[in-house]
Structure formats: C-alpha cells, structure tokens
Amino acid sequence: MIVLPLLLAAAPAADKAAAPVPPADAAAVMAPLKAWFAGIDATDAAAIRNQIRIDGGGGATVAVSRPDGSKLIRHITWEDYLSKIKPGEHRYHEQFTGNPLIRIDGDIAMVWGDFTLSVDGKVATCGVDHFDLVRENGAWKVQNVSWSQRTTGCPVE
Amino acid sequence: MILLPLLLIASVADQKASDKLPPANPLPPPTSEEGQVMAPVNAMFDGLARRDASIILAAMRPDATAVVAAEKADGTRSVRRLTATEFASGVKPGPERFEERLSDPAIEIDGDIAMVWGPYAFLIDGKVHHCGVDHFDLVRENGAWKVANVTWSSRTTGCPAQ
Numbered sequence: 001m002i003v004l005p006l007l008l009a010a011a012p013a014a015d016k017a018a019a020p021v022p023p024a025d026a027a028a029v030m031a032p033l034k035a036w037f038a039g040i041d042a043t044d045a046a047a048i049r050n051q052i053r054i055d056g057g058g059g060a061t062v063a064v065s066r067p068d069g070s071k072l073i074r075h076i077t078w079e080d081y082l083s084k085i086k087p088g089e090h091r092y093h094e095q096f097t098g099n100p101l102i103r104i105d106g107d108i109a110m111v112w113g114d115f116t117l118s119v120d121g122k123v124a125t126c127g128v129d130h131f132d133l134v135r136e137n138g139a140w141k142v143q144n145v146s147w148s149q150r151t152t153g154c155p156v157e
Numbered sequence: 158m159i160l161l162p163l164l165l166i167a168s169v170a171d172q173k174a175s176d177k178l179p180p181a182n183p184l185p186p187p188t189s190e191e192g193q194v195m196a197p198v199n200a201m202f203d204g205l206a207r208r209d210a211s212i213i214l215a216a217m218r219p220d221a222t223a224v225v226a227a228e229k230a231d232g233t234r235s236v237r238r239l240t241a242t243e244f245a246s247g248v249k250p251g252p253e254r255f256e257e258r259l260s261d262p263a264i265e266i267d268g269d270i271a272m273v274w275g276p277y278a279f280l281i282d283g284k285v286h287h288c289g290v291d292h293f294d295l296v297r298e299n300g301a302w303k304v305a306n307v308t309w310s311s312r313t314t315g316c317p318a319q
Contacts (some may be wrong), residue, residue, distance in 0.1 A: 034169035057222060057238040061296055061305050063269035071269060073298045075220050075305070101265065103274050105290035106310040107226035107234060110274055112265050132294055132308050133238050134226055143224055143238075144306045146294055148268040 026102045029109045029133060029140050036142070038118075040094045045085040052078055053134060053141045061146040065126075092120040097127070097155055107135040115147070116155055126154035177263040191264045194271045197304050198293055202257045212247035217241040217304045218296065224308040257292055258281040277309070277318055288316035 039047035052058075060081045064072040066155075100113025104108035111131040116123045127148035134143045187193050197216035206214030224245040226236050273293040276307030278285050289310035296305045 022161055035255075037217065039301070045301075051237075056224075057234075057240075058224070061270075061294075063296055065268055071298075072295055073216075073269065077224075101263075103263065103292075106228055106312065107236065108224075108290060108292055108308050108310045110272060110292050113189075114273055128265075128270060130272050130294060132224075132306060133290060134224065136236050143308060144222070144294055146270050146296065146305060148270045150268065 004048070021102050021104055024133075025104055029102055029104060029111060032133070032140050032142060033111060033131060037094045040085065040092050043085055043087045043092065043116045045082045047077075048085060049082055051142055053077055053143050056134070056141075056143055058132070058142070058144040061144070063146070063148045067152050090119050091121065093121075096099070097126075100129075108142060109133040109135070123154045123156060125149050125151055190266055194266055194273065194295055194302050195262075196262055197290075197295065197302050198259070198273055201304065201307075202259070204245075205255045205257055207246060208248055208250050208255060210248045213245045213248060214241060217245075218298075221304055222306045224306065226308070226310050228281075228310070228312040228314075230314050253281050254283065256283075262291075269298070271295040271302065285316045285318065287313045289309050 002122040036048050036051045039045070039051070059075055059077050061073065061075045065075070065120045066072075094115060096113045096115055098114050099123070100111050103110050110133065111129070113129055115129045116126045118124060127150055129145065129147045131142055132146075133140050135141075187196055200216035201213050204210065204216065219241065221241040223239045223241065224236065225239075226234070228234050257277055257279050259273075259277045261275045267270050272295065273291070275291060276288070277291045278288040280286060288301045289312055292308045293304055293305040295302050296310075297303075
C-alpha cells in the first residue's frame with residue numbers, strides 16, 4: 001500500500017520491477033536478515049527463529065557445488081535448519097559482501113546478494129543468498145531461503 | 158499467479174475436454190541461461206492457459222510451494238501457502254480463458270539457483286482480473302531448472318487495464 005504509490009511516482013508502468021526501493025523500505029526488509037546473520041554469529045537459533053514464518057510451511061534450499069564438480073540440492077525444513085545452529089567450538093560469521101538486490105511489492109519482498117560464511121575468521125564458503133519475505137501484521141519475515149554454496153573462488157575476507 | 162476462488166473452481170467441474178486449447182507445438186529448448194531459467198516459469202503460465210495441472214506440476218519440484226499475499230479491495234490482507242499439488246489442483250478445465258502476463262522480469266542466476274521477479278497481470282477472458290508481482294525461486298538439478306517456490310502479491314485495484 002505504501003510502496004506502490006512511491007514506485008508509481010518514481011517510474012511509470014512497465015519499469016516497476018526495476019524502480020529503486022526507498023531506503024526506509026529497504027531497511028525494513030533487511031532488518032530480519034541482519035538479525036538472522038547476527039543469530040548465526042551468536043549461534044543463537046532462537047534469534048533466527050524470530051525472523052522466520054516458522055509455521056508458514058517454507059524452508060531452506062541449498063545448492064552445493066563441490067571442488068570435484070559434483071553438485072547437491074537439498075531442501076530442509078526450518079526445524080532441521082535451526083537444529084544445526086548451536087553453540088560449539090567454532091566461531092561463525094555470515095555477511096553480504098556487496099549491496100544485495102532488494103525488491104518489494106506490497107507484502108512480498110525478495111533479497112538476492114553475494115555472501116561469505118567465515119569459520120574462525122576464515123572464509124569457508126560463499127555464494128548467493130536468496131530470501132523470499134512476506135509481511136504480516138506489519139512485520140517482514142522470511143518465508144523461504146535458498147542459497148548457492150561453494151568453497152572455491154571465494155573472496156579471501 | 159492465480160488462486161482460484163472456490164466458486165470458480167466449482168463452476169469448472171463439468172467442463173468438456175473440447176474446451177481445451179489445441180496441443181502445443183514444442184518449442185526448441187532455449188539456449189541462453191536466462192531462457193532456460195524462464196522455461197519452467199513460462200511452462201507454468203502455459204499450464205494455466207491450457208488449464209492443465211500436469212504441465213504446472215512438471216515445472217515445479219515435488220516439494221515446491223506457492224505463497225500468495227493478497228490485498229482485497231476493502232484493504233484486508235491475507236497470506237496463504239499451498240503445496241505444489243494443492244496449487245495445481247485449483248487448475249482444471251473450464252470455459253474461461255486464463256492468461257498470465259509477466260512484464261520485464263528481473264532474472265538473477267548464480268550456479269544452480271535463480272530468481273525471477275516481475276509485475277504480472279492475470280486475465281480472465283481477456284480482462285484483467287487481478288495483478289501484482291510474481292517472485293519465482295528456482296533450482297537446477299540434473300541440468301533442469303524447476304520452480305522451488307513461487308510467491309506473489311495479488312490485488313484487484315490499481316491494475317493495468319490490459
């Protein structure tokens with residue numbers, strides 16, 4: 001409701017998909033993802049759970065490319081995903097390495113951006129995170145996430 | 158994307174097979190990466206136009222989902238999630254002509270994941286019924302792109318006339 005008139009004002013008709021997202025709206029969409037990444041850094045599954053539409057029937061899909069060229073697609077439920085987030089001997093840090101692409105229309109949004117995941121201060125994997133978000137009762141939450149994951153060709157830091 | 162109102166579903170139950178469009182002439186596989194990503198998206202639209210659930214299901218992963226965020230004219234909002242089977246089961250033969258038009262989609266690809274985002278209009282018998290944005294989440298497995306999820310906004314006000 002708020003976004004549409006702004007988009008229309010910024011760029012008429014066919015160009016809506018490419019219209020720039022107002023910074024305040026982008027920040028609202030990014031807020032749950034920042035909290036998610038902070039939850040990874042803190043190995044705090046509860047913090048991540050709060051960013052998810054936990055009963056929304058979504059989940060996580062990962063497309064792994066291994067150095068030997070083999071590939072794997074895996075879809076897991078949110079509970080499976082969250083069960084892997086627990087304090088241990090390693091320190092994790094996930095971040096977007098550039099400016100992710102953000103699109104919003106009404107109560108749906110998407111974020112697509114390059115990421116690195118570091119373990120104990122060294123980049124272990126990289127790829128693209130793709131978040132599918134839905135706004136309900138004024139709050140953006142993650143419906144689905146998919147990501148590509150590789151261990152070669154990643155930025156060093 | 159369409160989420161058929163219950164009345165519409167009920168009204169199409171007894172339609173004849175002769176209402177279907179003629180068989181498709183298979184197109185050559187697209188050569189560009191973007192074209193390959195769009196193939197299952199276009200197949201879903203084709204399945205809607207032909208009101209053939211099997212075409213839609215073939216374009217989606219077995220564990221795929223569909224999510225609609227609808228804004229009604231009175232301002233009320235809802236979010237609903239369906240399995241691929243539930244989604245496709247709403248598409249049955251019937252007299253109305255369905256057409257989904259996606260314009261200027263943004264396409265992003267990285268390895269075996271891709272996304273498509275673009276405004277759409279859904280037409281019934283040539284008239285815009287509702288509109289919004291389609292957001293497709295695609296995954297490539299064994300060389301073939303399939304839809305893992307589609308989320309769309311849906312509204313009936315402020316849509317393009319055609």
